[in-house]
Amino acid sequence: MSHKLTMIIVKPGLQTTIQDLGRSGWQEFGVPVSGAMDRRSLRLANLLVGNAVNNPCLEITLLGPEILFDGNGLIAITGANLSPAINDHPIPLHLPIKIYAGDRLSFGKYINGCRSYLAVHGHWLSPRWLNSYSVVPYCDGFPSLPPYIKKNHHISIEYLRLPEKEITIEKQSIAESIIEVIPGPEFHEFSQESRSQFGNETFEITNQSNRMGYRLKEKLTGPLVTRSLISSGVVPGTIQVTHSGQMIILMADAQTTGGYPRIGVVRSADLDILGQKKPGDTIRFKLIHWT
Amino acid sequence: MYFYPLGDDALLINFEQKINREINQEVAKLTSYLRKKKVDGIRYYIPAYCSLTVGYDPVKWNFTDLTERIRRFSDKTYRESLEYNSRFWKIPVCYDPQYALDLPALASEKNVSEEQIVTWHLSCKYQVYMLGFLPGFVYLGDLPETLHCQRKKQPRMKVPAQSVALAGAQTGIYPSSAPGGWQIIGKTPLSIFNPENEEPFLFQMGDQVLFYQVDNTDFLEIATLDLVNLKKLFLSYES
Structure with missing residues (x-):
């Protein structure tokens, strides 16, 4: 017999979305890749509760939601530490935790990181589009698409039986702040001054940063690449430099094409590090040779 | 063609950096050719005006080897031999004042009648240079020079879905309602x-x-058709 539980979103929090590993393959039609900003944490959360690694999770940003569980189940939280608690009792990260009907999950004080991932064991009965449960940016007005989460949103989950073997993993560090970057198509057009600034200085993430892109505070100086480029396909991790020298790192929900000079592209694994950075955090870039 | 790494799992192929039909068709041809070859380990293509972005599985390919592989395809085979059937759409547009929100201002800015703007817009065949910006947004070119125009100084918060619009040397269609x-x-x-x-x-x-012009009555009738029928009614092929 199958079991069912429902998560009732009592308070949605700052930005809580359903995410999986996204929908790659449709960029040529302008569909962003989307998916978790920290894919490693999403995979780990799913492993902990015995799900497939690309199962959807709730991606929870800085100020967590309040969730009521209507049914028994198994959950795990990874990524940022936003002081999760069940019925006001703190619970640890990186451990599978049984929950019971009537339990209330809440979040409290900010400890570290930017995004938590909440995995729940079982099959999520949420809308999917192009093989992904991730909400589709820039697509208002289509009720059949995966929705943004609002107050009183219900997410139902079905499962046969909870896994018996307890999985443990090593605690993950999210303190890393060195981002490896492969030189971009226009890298060599930038002046020696800009390039050395890019490779040696520290950059702060501004509050004009979200799932589409991070804007950095310190601008590149010196002669910049100001010729206008004809738009071409870009990927999450692309670091665009605007004509004023501001850098924008494209993130999971970025548009699929862009027309700014690209000084570099973040190594795909290091996007997970960026996904845990919040406005005010600083990063450094390390250029790596790539063939 | 110039090849650049775009991170550790994608590469960018730049054709001659110009916006024109021939170069854009070369991009379309190379994309369609590579797609037919079903190269194992290629995850996606993003063909644009004069470039092609190729996403790959870094376990199966590295930049150098994939560049080599694609260059071999492109040099020998594809340029002369490829058959390429371009899809040809006849797309109805209603220029009724209730939809043509910027037509009066544009006509007066150009000092011509609204009918003249419409006539110019209907006067040539466009090519879908690329999709981007929003899921399904099409960039079409080239506009007749008489229609070239600036973007609006004050962008709209919500452009209605299916609006046909102009900017620079291009015309486009909004797939969904968006700023x-x-x-x-x-x-x-x-x-x-x-x-x-x-x-x-x-x-x-x-x-x-x-594009061809329809009146409001036709507009409402056509609006009830679903996408499957749209393909039957409005699509043909030309080689």
Whole structure:
């Protein structure tokens, strides 16, 4: 017999979305890749509760939601530490935790990181589009698409039986702040001054940063690449430099094409590090040779 | 063609960096050729005006080897031999004042009648240079020079879905309602994006498009058709 539980979103929090590993393959039609900003944490959360690694999770940003569980189940939280608690009792990260009907999950004080991932064991009965449960940016007005989460949103989950073997993993560090970057198509057009600034200085993430892109505070100086480029396909991790020298790192929900000079592209694994950075955090870039 | 790494799992192929039909068709041809070859380990293609972005599985390919492989395809085979059937759409547009939100201002700015703007817009066949910006948004070119225009100084918070609009040397169609700064001169009754359809997008890069004018009555009738029928009614092929 199958079991069912429902998560009732009592308070949605700052930005809580359903995410999986996204929908790659449709960029040529302008569909962003989307998916978790920290894919490693999403995979780990799913492993902990015995799900497939690309199962959807709730991606929870800085100020967590309040969730009521209507049914028994198994959950795990990874990524940022936003002081999760069940019925006001703190619970640890990186451990599978049984929950019971009537339990209330809440979040409290900010400890570290930017995004938590909440995995729940079982099959999520949420809308999917192009093989992904991730909400589709820039697509208002289509009720059949995966929705943004609002107050009183219900997410139902079905499962046969909870896994018996307890999985443990090593605690993950999210303190890393060195981002490896492969030189971009226009890298060599930038002046020696800009390039050395890019490779040696520290950059702060501004509050004009979200799932589409991070804007950095310190601008590149010196002669910049100001010729206008004809738009071409870009990927999450692309670091665009605007004509004023501001850098924008494209993130999971970025548009699929862009027309700014690209000084570099973040190594795909290091996007997970960026996904845990919040406005005010600083990063450094390390250029790596790539063939 | 110039090849650049775009991170550790994608590469960018730059063709001659110009916006024109021939170069854009070369991009379409190379994309369609590579797609037919079903190269194992290629995850996606993003063909654009004069470039092709190729996403790959870094376990199966590295930049150097994939560049080599694609260059071999492109040099020998594809240029002369490829048969390429371009899809050709005839797309209805209604230029009624209720849809053509920026037509009066544009006409007065150019010091011509609204009819003249419409005539110019209908006067040539466009090519889908690329999709981007929003899921299903099509960039079509080239506009007749008389229609070239600036984006609006104050972008709209919500441009209605299926609006037909102008900016720079291009015309475009909004797939969904979204913020945007293009000058809106009409609306197509065709839903160019329908997420519930197996093929959600009407257009693909490289398609040819000719607009024709419909009145409000026809607009409402055509608007009831679904995407499957749209393909039957409004699509043909030319080689």
